[in-house]
Amino acid sequence: MTKKKVPFDPKSLKFLTAVSSAEYSKPTLKMGALIASVFDASHGVVYVGERASEFHGSSVNLTRQNLDNWNIIHPGLEVLEWALQELKKLSPENEELAKIQFNPDHVYEEDGRVRVMLPDDKGCRIELVLREGELVDQLRKEIQLEGYDLAIIGGSQNKRHLAHSILQYLPSSIFVLQKFNPRKKYKLLLLVDDSIATIKSIEWGALIAEKLGWPVRTLTVSKTKRFGAGYQGAADKAKAYFDSRGIEVEQFFLTGDPVRTFVEFAGDNHFVIMGASTLNPVKQFLFGSKPIKTLEQTDVPILIVR
Template sequence: MKILIAVGSKEYSGPTLQVGIKVAKAFNASTTIVDVGEKVSEFSTKVVGLTQERMESWDFDRPGVDVLEWAFKYLAENNFIEPQQIEAGFPKTTLVEKDGRRAEVYLKGTVCDDVNLILRNGDIIAELRDEVQTEFYDVMIIGGSGKRRMVHDMIQYIDSSIFVVKNYDPSQEYQILIAVDDSPGTRKAIKYGVRVAQAFGIGVNLLTVSKQDHFGEGYKGAADRAAKFMHRSGIEAKNVFKVGDPAKTIVDTAGDNHIIIMGASTRSPIKKFFKGSKPLDVMENCRCPILIVK
């Protein structure tokens, strides 16, 4: 399992990193923290490289290094990296340059073997998409950006599962809300739900929604299998059946005290454009964190 945690600023990325670390621990995952800084010219990249190689005492960094340094301190405070690396401090002079847009710091983790810090420079969506495609991440964890279209595009065009840390409040008592139906994505969503429930030490509500006042055998069977899987995994779970519009019902049931988990839409981008997508509708209207499993 490989997890990518995307951070964007020291001021607003704390909840994203906090949730990301919890999930990474539950999955025992290889973890990478990435910041996408503003695009730098080829000349600037070379100047930064020369400065780091020859004049380490200069405080001259490429855009985004300060965010990685903040992430390093956060990892250190939570004992997520080896003590000897914490004592040595953030190794910004040893950034490994892979090309003009990507630099990496390798760290030794305490919970999992690999904890890497990545700095990319350029367009946010393009850089994150390239990172996921080339490094084959299973889950990307992002903040609930105020730029709604940006999050929408990430979910639609990035191949990994995406956890949107939307309105996360560490003091809130959450439960998991898993949207259950007879679609292929439900089974994988259930498996992810077990790990997230374990990460937070909380119970699960398995929500099945029908547009009509009738639940077919497919829906009932899916709900029954989900409950049995949860109980075998030692997770406290209960089935909830409601009638209504699926997206609206999920949002209303979740409120602000659930973490929503649901499978991704199987519709093509063209069909999503004309007919919409239930996971995207839920993500745009919910008031809590949401994991869309692909």
């Protein structure tokens, strides 16, 4: 069951970062840790590995148990061990985190997943989880089980064709780190319209901008030259909200196809934040939605707030 959370209750937000390997997931994990610290959220790290065909599943399990006797750990646990070491490096000031030791023998199988027990975790709120199976299915199960508010997924795991499934079926906000470069200075680009989800995305955007010090732009796109009261009002409210928090914001109003305009404007130096679609799920399934199409077409990091 998904647990309902009050947004920005500092100790109640839960973020989940999906990692695949030490080779490819370093930027994802780094951003995941940064965002979790920005929101003071607890941080789960999940590795989703391939599941062996059911025909040979028991032979693979038998081999793995035998490998344990030789102190050779499951490849997924190796990735989680690496993730814990990386998290320690990213927060050298965190003494509590530094005390946590990874022990591959301290794992606990429950609800179709393997959870690494961290006995020395004194309030660091770190979870390390190993799952096997199809990516979207396993992430959905993990998010539902633990009630995560945000799932952070690397661009390599996005694989564009999964964009539809990720946005339609994962019951949390989604942050996809496509071509994310931790050394690059991004501008925060908020896509503003009159939907309910925009309000929440503005709140998330303001918090990120405050903590990271990134310049903020808002973009409102209308299909016609006339901007209705709803769009204008939403843009004004967004500006007022940022002003109230002392954050400077540049406003842009453009005309054209919304998705194409978002993508062209975002270029390669923006970090996009937009609200999730409020369309009926069946319509989204059949025709897609603005966030789905934007995610499919853009190459920049994108946060879709639900």
